[in-house]
Amino acid sequence: MTTLQPSTFITAGGRMKRLLADSSAMTWRGFAQWARTPGQFAVGLAFPVMMLVMFAYFLGGGMAVEGGGNYTEFLVPGMFALTMAFGLEGTMTSITQDINKGVLDRFRSMPIAQSSMLVGRSLLDMINSAASLAVMVGAGLLMGWRWHGTLTEALAALGLLLLLRFAMLWVGIYLGLVAGRSELVQAVQILTWPVVFLSNAFTSPETMPAWMGTIAEWNPMSATAGAVRELFANPGWTVTGSWVTDNVVLMAVVWPIALMLVFAPLAVRKFTALSR
Template sequence: MSTTILVHERSPAPATGGTLIADGLAMTGRHLRKIKAAPGVLILTQTMPITMLLFFGYVFGSALAVPGQQYRAFLVPGLLAATAANGLMTGMFQAAQDCDRGVMDRFRTLPMSRAAVPLGSTAAEVLTTAAGLVPLMLVGLAAGWRIEGGAADALAAFGLLLLFRFATSWAGYWLGLLIRNEEAAGQLGSATFILPLLSSAYIPTDDLPGWLRTLAEWNPISALAAATRDLFGNAAPAADAAWPSAHPVAGTLAWAALLLAVFVPLTVRRYARGGRA
């Protein structure tokens, strides 16, 4: 007489609104406590823009000319945009670190929404970025940058920066789930430093060669940098630029919506499947 043993795999909790919100808040708290316990990556990513402001603004500032304004006033919004885009690196590193240390496998055994883990991480990214942008803005004010627009426009600029950080964090989290190795993610993350260099974050794109200018103006970071300058009242977008840079607020919203539409489902699916391709 044969005996059949049935093994039931625990299925995830249904992704209802209440479950997703509660589980997502729990994961957000977990990531914030993790950052508090090991703040090295946060300190590095938040102090780097300030270092770059001091370096570019005072070392190279006299050699770089921006029509109609001081270079430091041009640079600060670009650094804010580059900081928001840095969610690609931090999201990738956090996901790869949890995979490499087996944390993801333990999370998958818990009866909670599959979207809660990446949602908690990306939400924590938004909160830490909101706090980290303040010192950069204060140093920028001390360096000569000014918010010349209205309060509503300034808040809209801040909101765009956080929205873009949220979107790039999802893209980075998906990459981290693919890489699944902490050291490899750290090495690849350092390569993302080139993305703001290929944008209008640090220099105007007007004098770039034709093909390079097109590439820079279609870079999502260029749209965000132009939108931030426009909303802070620092500079009007160039009328002859590519569409995302000529209409930077709409362009930034479009880029953020595209990133979220692509990478939210990809990330949740990849997380649910674990190490399977």
């Protein structure tokens, strides 16, 4: 009756076949969840749009962009970066829920490619975030935001945004596994807010007290937001001449990769340590 047997997992090809089959089952699970809770899925997509509208129209009137740029043009790329950074919470929550419900243990007691649990999670979260980004781009366009650079530059900008999301995925998996059954999830959810606001997403770090401004400039999310503004040729505060702002595109590549180099091994180690 079974198409895959333990004997087929000895070969690399057999193992790869199993990893693909199991990862696709895990991904199917995510799609089925979204299909069953369309409201929740829609709210997830609408939340960053709501933030964008709030900041653009409630607060935007009081914001002046250095050099006379349009605030919406400035804000929209920052909100793209923020949406990617907030993805961390979603990943973390999914992982802790599976631990708490015992679903993770059920999976682990099954003859599956154990890594398919992480591969499936990654695929689902990246698909979800790509959808979220598409909705945000649509909302931005409706609000008058445009990219002024080439199409290649625009695609590179989207690539950098998804790269940040992928780095956040591994931070989220690690924190989810660490949090496990504790209240850490809520703490992280609350702490995400000051971390994303301490960036250049909404305003120039120059307007903040000096030490805060420095932290905000070095915030990985600021690197992505700044680089995306540069690539979309949207107004930004890249005139300050500090090293980070001068090398913002480089930092938007370096930061996510550095985060991944730290958190992906930590996450994998924590995952294998579940059996210790």
